[in-house]
Amino acid sequence: MRPMLLTTLPDTTRPGLLRDALAGVTVAMVALPLSLAIAIASGAPPAAGVTTAIVGGFLVSLLGGSRVQIGGPTGAFIVVVFGTIAAHGYDGLVIATLMAGVLLLIAGALKAGRLIGLVPEPVINGFTIGIAVIIATSQLKDLFGLTMAEVPADVLPKLAALWQARETLNLSALGTGLATMVLIVVLRRALPRFPGLILAVGATSAAAALMALPVDTIQSRFGALPAGLPAPALPAVTLQRLTELLPSAVVIAFLAGVESLLSAMVADRMTGDRHRPNAEMLAQGAANLGSALFGGLPVTGAIARTATNIRAGGRTPVAGLVHAATILVVMQVAAPLAGQMAMPALAGLLILTAWNMSEPHKWRGYLAARRSDVFLLLLTMGLTVVADLTVAIAVGVALGLALRLARRDVPPADWDPRDR
Numbered sequence: 001m002r003p004m005l006l007t008t009l010p011d012t013t014r015p016g017l018l019r020d021a022l023a024g025v026t027v028a029m030v031a032l033p034l035s036l037a038i039a040i041a042s043g044a045p046p047a048a049g050v051t052t053a054i055v056g057g058f059l060v061s062l063l064g065g066s067r068v069q070i071g072g073p074t075g076a077f078i079v080v081v082f083g084t085i086a087a088h089g090y091d092g093l094v095i096a097t098l099m100a101g102v103l104l105l106i107a108g109a110l111k112a113g114r115l116i117g118l119v120p121e122p123v124i125n126g127f128t129i130g131i132a133v134i135i136a137t138s139q140l141k142d143l144f145g146l147t148m149a150e151v152p153a154d155v156l157p158k159l160a161a162l163w164q165a166r167e168t169l170n171l172s173a174l175g176t177g178l179a180t181m182v183l184i185v186v187l188r189r190a191l192p193r194f195p196g197l198i199l200a201v202g203a204t205s206a207a208a209a210l211m212a213l214p215v216d217t218i219q220s221r222f223g224a225l226p227a228g229l230p231a232p233a234l235p236a237v238t239l240q241r242l243t244e245l246l247p248s249a250v251v252i253a254f255l256a257g258v259e260s261l262l263s264a265m266v267a268d269r270m271t272g273d274r275h276r277p278n279a280e281m282l283a284q285g286a287a288n289l290g291s292a293l294f295g296g297l298p299v300t301g302a303i304a305r306t307a308t309n310i311r312a313g314g315r316t317p318v319a320g321l322v323h324a325a326t327i328l329v330v331m332q333v334a335a336p337l338a339g340q341m342a343m344p345a346l347a348g349l350l351i352l353t354a355w356n357m358s359e360p361h362k363w364r365g366y367l368a369a370r371r372s373d374v375f376l377l378l379l380t381m382g383l384t385v386v387a388d389l390t391v392a393i394a395v396g397v398a399l400g401l402a403l404r405l406a407r408r409d410v411p412p413a414d415w416d417p418r419d420r
Contacts, residue, residue: 001108001279003063008316016315023314024322027070029195030308031057032327034353036218036338037346038073039297041138042081044090046218047226048297049073054229054328056287056299061320064283065113065276066264068314070305070323071287073297075353076255079134079389081297084248086153090295091235092245097292099242099249104257104285113277119258120400122377125359125366127392129377130384132358135350142347143177145170145215155385172213177344180204181352193311201349205342218346219339227335229328232293251390252288256300260284263301270310304356372403 031053039049053072060071084093107113137155140162141148147168152158180200187196208215218225264275280301287299309319331338366377376399383392 001065001111001276001282003279003283003317004065004067004276005062005317008067008318012316012318017318019313020316020319021322023309023312024319025326026193026195026312027305027309027314027319027323028326028330029198031070031072031302031305031323032330032338033198033201033341033346033349034305035073035327036341037350037353038075038078040218040222040343040346041075041135041350042073042078042297043085044081044093044297046222047230048295050225050327050331051229051294052291052296052299054324054331055294055296056291057320057327058324059287059290060260060283060299060301061317061324062283063279063286064301064317064320065279066267066301066306067273067275067316068267068271068306068309068319069260069264069275069280069301069317070309070320071260071284071299072302072305074259074300074302075135075350075357076128076131076259076300077252077298078138079131079384080248080251080255082138082153083389084245088241088245088248092241092248093297094235094292094295095237095241096245096248096252097288097296097298099245100252100256100298101285101288101290101292103249103253104281104288106285107253107257108278108281108283108285111278113257113261113279113281118401119397120373120376120404122366122369122373123380123393123396123400124258124262125362126377126380126396127384127389129358130381130392131389132354133381133385135354135357139347139350139354141165142216142343143174143351145173145344170214172208173215173342173344176204176208176213176215176342177348177351179207180342180345180348184349184352195308197349201341201345204345205340208342208345209340216343217339218341218343219336221343225331225335225339227332230295233295234293247390251393252298254393256284256288256298257281259303260301263303263306266303267306267310270307271315304353376400376403 035049035053036046039046057071084096146165148165152161183200260280261277264280268275291299380392380396
């Protein structure tokens with residue numbers, strides 16, 4: 001369970017250090033707008049996403065079992081974070097994240113990192129697609145610039161409310177969001193190694209400001225972004241709060257463990273290395289504890305940012321440390337500029353993130369699988385969208401393990417990078 005940083009440091013050279021530093025800066029430019037957008041979509045203050053990327057990202061790289069893992073907030077948490085905040089307040093989310101950190105530390109100490117292989121692939125695919133649907137629908141209000149007194153939390157009532165508000169369509173907001181999406185796609189295909197996310201969001205936000213378009217920005221809606229980290233603090237903890245927040249903590253710990261280990265597996269395939277799953281679990285536990293102490297969101301390994309790190313030349317945890325430090329420096333120097341990012345631009349970014357997260361190029365393969373796997377995927381996806389993520393995971397895992405025991409010939413999982 002030794003951190004990978006201690007293994008790689010003795011062999012670090014000056015050219016390798018420079019390469020990792022450049023990769024870290026590149027990843028930071030991708031992580032900054034994503035962290036802000038994920039926090040906003042989760043119903044949290046925008047600064048919480050940045051805090052998570054800085055504190056969580058630093059601890060994941062410092063203590064983790066992967067050479068190239070990048071930690072931070074991801075889209076997979078939006079649903080559970082939004083629900084936890086709505087039901088228990090932001091203090092409740094902090095307590096649940098602290099509890100999740102403790103659960104992950106226990107899992108790492110018990111060497112449970114390899115249990116990821118027991119989670120059926122259709123279950124992971126199903127709740128991932130379901131989460132993508134929820135993320136995309138949550139961004140339609142800002143993409144279309146609709147004016148609504150209240151947005152329902154559940155998907156079907158939300159779509160009905162959005163349709164009723166269609167007369168308030170803001171064409172300036174829609175144009176800004178669509179232009180951002182087009183620019184992201186073009187830059188991703190033309191310059192895959194270039195941090196196109198921040199350039200796309202920055203360019204369309206600047207254009208909206210120069211043309212004085214009537215679109216919301218982060219600052220106009222949430223106020224100025226802080227230029228540094230908040231002081232660490234603990235909310236009031238009681239036995240009753242711990243009991244009522246335990247289900248949320250279990251889901252956060254499950255998602256953090258699953259996604260971080262999947263991300264490490266993807267990184268292994270891209271680099272030819274082997275990660276240390278139990279060290280990674282311990283790092284995720286420490287990262288969630290650290291993020292919660294500073295008022296941040298849940299942390300996990302971010303698959304798309306990890307893949308970006310590898311493509312940019314990162315080969316040791318130094319890249320992840322530089323990524324966290326770069327975000328901190330950028331916020332200290334340019335917090336007012338970050339606050340001018342347009343809300344429709346961030347909505348477009350998250351809708352594309354949700355699309356890529358669902359891996360549409362794999363849908364045909366999913367439907368061609370055995371009927372039991374298709375049923376399990378659709379059931380998990382449906383429960384995630386119309387019921388509750390906790391219910392979806394519990395039912396999906398229980399049914400999936402029963403099916404696995406019944407046939408005992410499940411092929412190995414084939415994970416690809418997904419934008420989260």
